[in-house]
Amino acid sequence: MAVTGLEGGAVSRGAVVVVLSGPSGAGKSTLERALRARRPDLAFSVSATTRPPRPGEVEGVHYRFVGVEAFERAVAAGEFLEHARVHGHLYGTPRPPVEACLRSGRSVLMDIDVQGAEQVRTSGLPAVFVFIAPPSVEVLADRLRGRGTEDVRSLERRLSDARCEMGAQGRFDHVVVNGDREAALAELLRLVDRVAPRWAAGGKA
Ligand code: 5GP
DSSP: OOOOOOTTSSSOTTOOEEEEEOOTTSSHHHHHHHHHHHOTTSEEOOOEEOSOOOTTOOBTTTBEEOOHHHHHHHHHTTOEEEEEEETTEEEEEEHHHHHHHHHTTOOEEEEOOHHHHHHHHHHTOOEEEEEEEOSOHHHHHHHHHHHOOSOHHHHHHHHHHHHHHHTTGGGSSEEEEOSSHHHHHHHHHHHHHHHSOOOOTTSOO
């Protein structure tokens, strides 16, 4: 398994970034929530985005919702560990919280797209890359329609982007096919337990 960047002393006690990527509708968010419930010691990286909030999304919990200008200022100031345009909106991972967690030995979970994953790969941080795949593109389309969060244009865009994203899965350390949710969660949990040491506040792993 590729876990890189452990040398150098900036990271302690084997903390890693766990990157979850995969197309919209693969069930990534649901799996991620279930994983966080089982591993509450993992920090979750709250991204900044220019996408408008969906009903129920909370500022600072799901995302930091920012305007395009503020986002571009943050890019220019080097505040993002990675950033990308996804489905027509800008998304970025604030760098300082991730680095602070890794320094304290706390692993970080990140839900980012495949372009962002590529940038984390070249950042030199210790990271493990997991691609969450749907059982098929047809299942993905059904799930996206059933979710009802997207208008027709956004749905079409997410589906065509999904075909590109599926092509990137070969570059990931692991692919978890999310057919049966319990089986996928068990697989993900086994994997995370193997690479990310448990962390307790106060610094004891
Ligand atoms: P959604 O709009 O459905 O919340 O997210 C759309 C896509 O953006 C998802 O694939 C999600 O993983 C990705 N995403 C969320 N935050 C970030 C981020 O900070 N950076 C990148 N590159 N992608 C992100």
